[in-house]
Amino acid sequence: xxxxxxxxxxxxxxxxxxxINCTYQTSGFYGLSWYQQHDGGAPTFLSYNALDGLEETxxxxxxxxxxxxYGYLLLQELQMKDSASYFxxxxxSGSARQLTFGSGTQLTVLP
Amino acid sequence: NAGVTQTPKxxxxxxxxxxxxxxxxxxxxxxxxWYRQDPGMGLRLIHYSVGEGTTAKxxxxxxxxxxxxxxxxxxxxxxxxxxxxxxxxxxxSVGSGGAFGEQFFxxxxxxxxx
Numbered sequence: 695x696x697x698x699x700x701x702x703x704x705x706x707x708x709x710x711x712x713x714i715n716c717t718y719q720t721s722g723f724y725g726l727s728w729y730q731q732h733d734g735g736a737p738t739f740l741s742y743n744a745l746d747g748l749e750e751t752x753x754x755x756x757x758x759x760x761x762x763x764y765g766y767l768l769l770q771e772l773q774m775k776d777s778a779s780y781f782x783x784x785x786x787s788g789s790a791r792q793l794t795f796g797s798g799t800q801l802t803v804l805p
Numbered sequence: 806n807a808g809v810t811q812t813p814k815x816x817x818x819x820x821x822x823x824x825x826x827x828x829x830x831x832x833x834x835x836x837x838x839w840y841r842q843d844p845g846m847g848l849r850l851i852h853y854s855v856g857e858g859t860t861a862k863x864x865x866x867x868x869x870x871x872x873x874x875x876x877x878x879x880x881x882x883x884x885x886x887x888x889x890x891x892x893x894x895x896x897x898s899v900g901s902g903g904a905f906g907e908q909f910f911x912x913x914x915x916x917x918x919x
Contacts, residue, residue, distance in 0.1 A: 724906075726906070727906030735912075736913055739904075739906070742907065781847055781848070783847075790855050792838075792850055793838075793908060794850070795849070
């Protein structure tokens, strides 16, 4: 099985940079994905890492260290619309590509 | 393309009633998944399918059944609803050529069991 831990809440101001950490304990681990979910909405895919290192997608970057069982999502130039829940999800190495989600981090961006 | 759609959007059931949730996708995706999300928690996998005619159990399958008779549809059934099944249910899909960690989610079905 797999379990993931991430902080429950993070607060930052508009224009700042924030990092959301995720540690995992897994078997059959392929990689780590990140999803954003606004209140009442569906999760939307942000990024994933199958290899160690940093992946950059616009204002969002994601990092993975397999040796430390650790990853993070970095959000730069924060905007009010970034206020949402962010989930890390472990990708199974099996053929079904299952995801196991963390409990989520509620990001609040203040003006 | 409509993407992933879910029917119904909201439903209230009494304990012991049954219902079926429908997920449909128009992206020709092979893989489809049903999750539940309880307040303040992440998504938990109920059942999944890797292709038409195939289904498998996820992390929390008890009390649910599924069917994938057509590639574009994935049905989730509650045989005898219980208050513990009050939740938001999300369907997701991904194609075999898609990025490994990316799933496309429907808008969700909000189910209350009284």
